[in-house]
Amino acid sequence: MKNKFVLLTNMLVNMGIGLIMPITTLYIHGTLNKSLVTAGYVLFCFSGAMMVGNLIGGKLFDSWKQLPLMYICGSGIVLALLLVGIFPQWPIYPVLITLYGLFLGGLNSSINGYIAFLQVFDPNIFNNGYWFASLGMGFATFLSGILFGINIRVVFFSSAILFLLTTLIIRLTFHPIKKQEKTESVTDIKPKTDHSFLNVILICLVMIIIWICYEQWNSNVSVLMVAKHISIPKYSMLFTISTIEVILIQPFMNRFFKPSFKSEKKRIILGLLAFACSYLFIVNAESYWRFVAGITMVTLGEMLALIAIPAVLNRYAEDHNRGTIQSLGSFAGSMGRALGPLLGGYFITGFGYNWTFLAMFIIHILLVIPVFSLKLNKQK
Structure with missing residues (x-):
């Protein structure tokens, strides 16, 4: 390897x-x-x-x-x-x-x-x-x-x-990294000839929303499951199931998706749809299998979208700003993880679990539209 x-x-x-x-x-x-x-x-x-x-x-x-x-x-x-x-x-x-x-x-x-x-x-x-x-x-x-x-x-x-x-x-x-020499003076990560910077910001916003919603599985879903008389060990087992699914399925992903911008964009869209389904599964959920199905869709969303996002960000980068653009993706993920429990608790308190999860389903569906519109600069 x-x-x-x-x-x-x-x-x-x-x-x-x-x-x-x-x-x-x-x-x-x-x-x-x-x-x-x-x-x-x-x-x-x-x-x-x-x-x-x-x-x-x-x-x-x-x-x-x-x-x-x-x-x-x-x-x-x-x-x-x-x-x-x-x-x-x-x-x-x-x-x-x-x-x-x-x-x-x-x-x-x-x-x-x-x-x-x-x-x-x-x-x-x-x-x-x-x-x-x-x-x-x-x-x-x-x-x-x-x-x-x-x-x-x-x-x-x-x-x-x-x-x-x-x-x-x-x-x-x-x-040490050997960088290509810049052909022009660049003082900012914002490109002067295309809309790459706006695409980078759009991808980061998608990342923030994904993680805000994802964090509900790490925090508020446990409270919901206990309220449904499902034990804490069964809640913990969800993440064991998720890890096993990643280990077994992830190696086969390369066979279905080739490393290209079109393929990576398709992965993000399919990942968003998988995340959306995960929240739909646990609306009005009473039985444990619904939560298992939900975490399975979350895992699928991870393997599709969260891997493709750094790769897509890298396609908008050049040697002088690869680290900065990757750091924006990491920053977006950290922000989403920080805001997730706080915003989730606020919306669940105000509107209840079902409406909150239904809203997350709709938001992920709507995110498909801007991701579908992403384009790569022709000169790249």
Whole structure:
């Protein structure tokens, strides 16, 4: 397999994230005895810092040295996690978690920018990267609860080791990017000869909406299932099912979709339709199989749309701004994840679950129209 070490770093980063995030609210509320509102604010600060890191990392990737940027971000993550493992107390905990989010955003953007350059020689790298990321996230999420049962420090130290390994692999196996020389002076990512920038913003808006809705599965759907007398273990099983589906189905995606702009746009449209169906399945849902069908459609939407979006963004980029444009996609995803639980809770409180999910179904259907209108600049 091409670029196996790059794919390995992608898996290790997602493992590091997967160890920490599932137990964050549980630790703040259950161990530190803070309210759920306080836990929400901590997660919001983490997401906000990650968004800032996305933008700074993408900009520095294009204007500075790529590999030293990854070393700094990786080392910053390791230091923050080691410190929070040594001092997992309030109020230093939220400060260090926010610092962790800042460096994590920078590392994600720089790795995504690096992958964007490699796509020229390995058209399926985004697809393969998603598979490895899902594998790492699924395994780490499974281990998270076990390690948390031993000691919270074990969780943070284990994550620190994973990010240390990531940084070492980058140091030993990544090579400097050779950029093509610019033929004209460019001071902004906004192209002067076409509407590429508007297309990039449109794709990012689609990404934000997808993640705002997706986050309901990570937050409010659990409350709905408990209200329907479906147990928490069955809710957790949904994500195990999702991970298994990704591992089994994802490798076959390359056979059905060739690496081309037309094919990638088709993937986003089909992914939006799959996401839409996932919310329709759980409108008035009373039985467990409806939620299983819903999470299966979510997984299909992920494998179609969320892999194609970075690839499409990369088609609007040139060597001088690949990192910046990928960072906009990461920023959009982080913003959607930050706003999702808040907006979902607001609409569910005001209109109820069924109307909220029905609205999400309609919104995803409507998003197909602007995505269908996306065009690639002829000179590209």
